[in-house]
Amino acid sequence: MRVFITGYGLSKISRWFGETLEDLAFKSVKDIENKGGELREIDALIVANSFGGILQSQNLLSSLIAEDIGFSGKLTMTVENGGASGASAILTASSLVKSGLAKNVLVIGVEKMSDYIGSVFNHSISTFMNAEHEAFYGSTLASGFAILARSYLSKYKYSEEDLGAWPILMHENALDVPHAQLKFKITEEQVNSSDIVSSPLRVLHSPPVSDGSAAVIVSAEDSSIPKEKRLAEIKFGYLSSHLMELSLRENLEEFYALKCVKDALEKGSSIDIKKVDLIEISDDYTISAPIIIEGLGLSDKGSGLRSILDGRYRLGDKPSINVTGGTKSRGHPFGATGVYQVAEVTSLLSDGKVKGARVNGELGLVVSMGGIGTVLSGILLEKV
Amino acid sequence: MERLSISKFWRIRKLHYTLAYSKCKKCGYAFYPPKHVCPKCGSSDLEQRTPPREGKLISWTKLHEVPFYFEDQKPIYIGLVNLGEVNVMAQIVDVLSEDELREGAEMEMVFRRVKQDGTAGLIYYGMKFRPAHRSGSSKQGQ
Numbered sequence: 001m002r003v004f005i006t007g008y009g010l011s012k013i014s015r016w017f018g019e020t021l022e023d024l025a026f027k028s029v030k031d032i033e034n035k036g037g038e039l040r041e042i043d044a045l046i047v048a049n050s051f052g053g054i055l056q057s058q059n060l061l062s063s064l065i066a067e068d069i070g071f072s073g074k075l076t077m078t079v080e081n082g083g084a085s086g087a088s089a090i091l092t093a094s095s096l097v098k099s100g101l102a103k104n105v106l107v108i109g110v111e112k113m114s115d116y117i118g119s120v121f122n123h124s125i126s127t128f129m130n131a132e133h134e135a136f137y138g139s140t141l142a143s144g145f146a147i148l149a150r151s152y153l154s155k156y157k158y159s160e161e162d163l164g165a166w167p168i169l170m171h172e173n174a175l176d177v178p179h180a181q182l183k184f185k186i187t188e189e190q191v192n193s194s195d196i197v198s199s200p201l202r203v204l205h206s207p208p209v210s211d212g213s214a215a216v217i218v219s220a221e222d223s224s225i226p227k228e229k230r231l232a233e234i235k236f237g238y239l240s241s242h243l244m245e246l247s248l249r250e251n252l253e254e255f256y257a258l259k260c261v262k263d264a265l266e267k268g269s270s271i272d273i274k275k276v277d278l279i280e281i282s283d284d285y286t287i288s289a290p291i292i293i294e295g296l297g298l299s300d301k302g303s304g305l306r307s308i309l310d311g312r313y314r315l316g317d318k319p320s321i322n323v324t325g326g327t328k329s330r331g332h333p334f335g336a337t338g339v340y341q342v343a344e345v346t347s348l349l350s351d352g353k354v355k356g357a358r359v360n361g362e363l364g365l366v367v368s369m370g371g372i373g374t375v376l377s378g379i380l381l382e383k384v
Numbered sequence: 385m386e387r388l389s390i391s392k393f394w395r396i397r398k399l400h401y402t403l404a405y406s407k408c409k410k411c412g413y414a415f416y417p418p419k420h421v422c423p424k425c426g427s428s429d430l431e432q433r434t435p436p437r438e439g440k441l442i443s444w445t446k447l448h449e450v451p452f453y454f455e456d457q458k459p460i461y462i463g464l465v466n467l468g469e470v471n472v473m474a475q476i477v478d479v480l481s482e483d484e485l486r487e488g489a490e491m492e493m494v495f496r497r498v499k500q501d502g503t504a505g506l507i508y509y510g511m512k513f514r515p516a517h518r519s520g521s522s523k524q525g526q
Contacts, residue, residue: 118449130417143445146445150445243423247417248416
């Protein structure tokens with residue numbers, strides 16, 4: 001059974017103080033229709049969200065959103081898997097379609113991170129650490145990535161300033177992306193003089209606090225949605241988790257879960273990742289970018305940051321990576337991020353609306369991450 | 385009469401007061417925090433061991449953006465410390481200069497307040513680390 005993306009919708013990522021989770025979700029669903037997608041044939045809904053239970057005191061979110069968008073009495077579920085929630089929801093949708101339980105699944109990623117002051121946000125991102133051990137002593141995603149970053153920079157002989165090349169590129173890439181949160185250029189001086197979040201990581205190495213929603217329709221080959229609505233094919237998808245605690249990792253500078261995903265993708269699809277034209281990665285706190293680039297086999301261990309400094313991965317390079325700005329500049333509404341990523345790659349391979357023009361190439365890959373390399377996912381998309 | 389429930393910290397207090405780790409009797413792998421099965425070989429035949437009180441710093445950070453429980457302590461240092469067979473993620477305290485936080489720097493365990501539930505709630509204690517062998521620092525961190 002072949003599985004296709006037959007529609008996508010995006011809402012601008014920002015700090016939407018005036019809007020609820022349902023408001024945001026409704027915007028991305030409406031945008032599916034604006035972009036020509038077909039909502040009438042939907043027979044299941046999966047909502048990807050990571051913080052609704054903590055920040056909005058709202059569980060059973062898919063049920064609430066289902067009724068809000070007039071989707072009553074049907075299969076709904078909510079998927080939480082940190083920053084990989086969106087990818088997990090799309091993989092679940094793909095499995096529902098392959099199993100025959102549904103023909104067209106609407107996947108909505110939605111997150112509201114900006115409702116509270118910084119220390120509550122910091123608490124929220126500490127929930128991706130072991131709560132009774134690492135987070136108990138104050139660790140958060142930021143401190144964990146900072147510990148990785150210091151280790152990576154020291155082991156491979158980089159300076160802290162070398163980290164700046166990635167956020168500068170991400171901000172350039174987001175300039176022409178309508179739904180991106182941070183659409184302005186930054187300079188090396190601004191990066192290196194921005195406030196420290198967790199040394200050596202600064203504000204301009206870190207993702208913004210984001211509210212947003214994105215949606216896609218995942219359809220079966222024999223769905224009643226017409227063939228001309230197909231935008232991209234999901235060739236293969238996989239997800240792996242591995243040791244949450246950094247204290248248990250043998251090597252701080254790589255994500256073992258990504259190796260599991262890469263092996264499964266290459267075996268399952270018979271496609272060499274080096275042949276992929278367009279890649280979208282979770283570049284959380286900048287240091288994730290070189291680690292994931294190396295983990296995908298696109299550069300040698302320790303030379304991922306060098307390849308970024310050498311100007312690789314820009315639009316037109318093969319592969320081009322995060323041409324819509326990544327978590328750094330597009331924004332990082334955690335539970336929704338994976339849906340944004342898949343919608344962006346789908347658009348870049350088909351209509352090009354997320355960047356003004358489609359990108360040359362046939363193959364796209366979305367790599368989403370939950371925690372500090374604790375969950376990695378890979379979704380391989382092909383132009384229809 | 386309302387029945388008060390015991391603090392959920394009670395069940396993990398011993399771990400936090402000793403940083404006791406697990407060692408697999410089958411393959412010998414040691415790990416912290418504990419799991420029900422060995423992350424290496426899957427055996428559940430494990431024994432608990434107490435780590436040495438001194439170790440070496442692997443990597444660290446100074447966290448300015450702290451969760452709300454730590455607002456009164458910010459910024460806090462957090463480090464990954466090697467204690468022989470295991471590594472532990474812990475707070476680093478009593479840092480006089482960041483020059484003391486080189487990779488490989490010797491650290492010693494100290495018993496400290498971790499956080500508290502407001503002004504009238506529980507006070508949680510646990511083990512933190514501080515730079516060792518500094519003039520004026522007592523060996524056991526009293």
